[in-house]
Amino acid sequence: MDGVNALGILVVAGLVLVPLAREYADFRRSWGLGRAAALGVTGLVVPAAALGVVAAAPLAGRPWLQWGATVAVALAAYSLSVRAVRPEAVGGRSS
Numbered sequence: 001m002d003g004v005n006a007l008g009i010l011v012v013a014g015l016v017l018v019p020l021a022r023e024y025a026d027f028r029r030s031w032g033l034g035r036a037a038a039l040g041v042t043g044l045v046v047p048a049a050a051l052g053v054v055a056a057a058p059l060a061g062r063p064w065l066q067w068g069a070t071v072a073v074a075l076a077a078y079s080l081s082v083r084a085v086r087p088e089a090v091g092g093r094s095s
Contacts, residue, residue: 048078
């Protein structure tokens with residue numbers, strides 16, 4: 001049973017970490033961010049996930065619905081936060 005749990009953890013970690021690593025590389029390449037800045041923008045996934053967990057807490061009686069809501073809210077929050085710090089949004093406009 002422990003092997004199955006470890007495999008499940010590795011699969012979930014891969015499903016989360018691989019896209020985040022690609023996102024980090026994309027911020028470096030397409031936005032021209034340095035390592036720390038790209039890591040900071042990628043790190044916005046942590047508060048977004050926390051927001052998803054909090055928003056879905058009332059659905060604790062229905063685990064599948066709770067996790068679906070957690071993921072949906074986290075993705076929306078992460079997308080909006082990354083869009084808000086996009087280089088064009090921060091410093092690309094002149095008045």
